[in-house]
Amino acid sequence: MTNAAILELFATISDIDLACSSERALEIFEGILQRFGLHSFLITGLPVPHDSEWHRAILHDGWASEWFTRYESEGHFPHDPCAARSRLSAEPFLWHQLPAGVLTPRARLVMDEAAEFGMKDGFCVPIHVPLAGPAVVTAASDRIEIPPGSMPLIETLCVHLYRKVSSFGNNPDNEEGSPLTARERELLQWSAQGKTTEDIACILGITTHTVESHHRNIRDKLDAINVVHAVVKALRRDEIQI
Incomplete structure (x- = not known):
């Protein structure tokens, strides 16, 4: 890895540390990933395999919505070898390094x-935080x-990103008693005004994947079957106004 590339990664880490929102930190990270040929990424906690509410641990869902739907409908989480290895190991690894001979x-x-x-290969950076579950x-x-020798810096980048996104998630700008974050209420407010996923992504300057991830979290928190149902429940709770 060249000195220029190393300096660029260090600068990116600094930019993520200084980001004023999780969306900005994710945007910076996504830009670096694209230079390595990567187009999809996920940040999530790793509950025990039999936890049916595993998706509540997702901090950012950058997978294609079609893949997330397939993954969830087929019940892949308990059998995901990347998740299994990440629970047990603190070492980053490439997907193709999973030992094929021992996979079920x-x-x-x-x-x-x-x-x-379209996800033939990738990497995982396990995150093990004291007094918290694996992620x-x-x-x-x-x-x-991914250039040879670059994984240690990518690992550092991922750890900083996880801490940054977690810090926003753990300190939501909520009203007392509200299950929704300020961002989720803002997004749902736009949904109540009839804006589509693409509209909201453009208005808020985030990706459609991020909007879809927020929608899933909102539905889970409000126990709603779809976005319209979530809007109705949020209006009844005075979470949003129209």
Whole structure:
């Protein structure tokens, strides 16, 4: 890895540390990933495999919505070999480094189906925080271009990103008793005004994947079956106004 590339990664870490919002930190991170040929990434806690509410631990869902739907509908989480290894190991790894000979048929199916959705290879950076459960920052694409020797710096970048996004998630600008963050209420307010996912992404300067992730979290928190139902419940709770 060249000195210029190393300096750039250090500058990126500094930019993430100085970001004033999780959206800005994610935007910076996404820009670096694209230079390595990566187009999808996920930041999530790793509950025990049998936890049916595992998706509540997601801090940022940058997977394609079609893949998330398949992953959830097929019940892949308990069999995901990347999640399993990330729970047990603190060392970052590339997906192709998973030992194929010891993968169960269900684990192989998870990876094979991910490849069908354009995620043929990727990396995982496990995050192990004292007094907290395991987590992971993972990114993937159909072809990755990570220079030799760069993983230690990518690991540092992912750890800083996780801490930054977690700090915003753990200190939401909520009204007392509200399950929604200020950002979730803002997004739902736009939904109540009839704005589409694409509209909201443009208005807030975030990706459609981020909007969809917020919508999922909102539905979970309000126990709503869809966005319209969530809007109705939020209006009844005086979370938003129209």
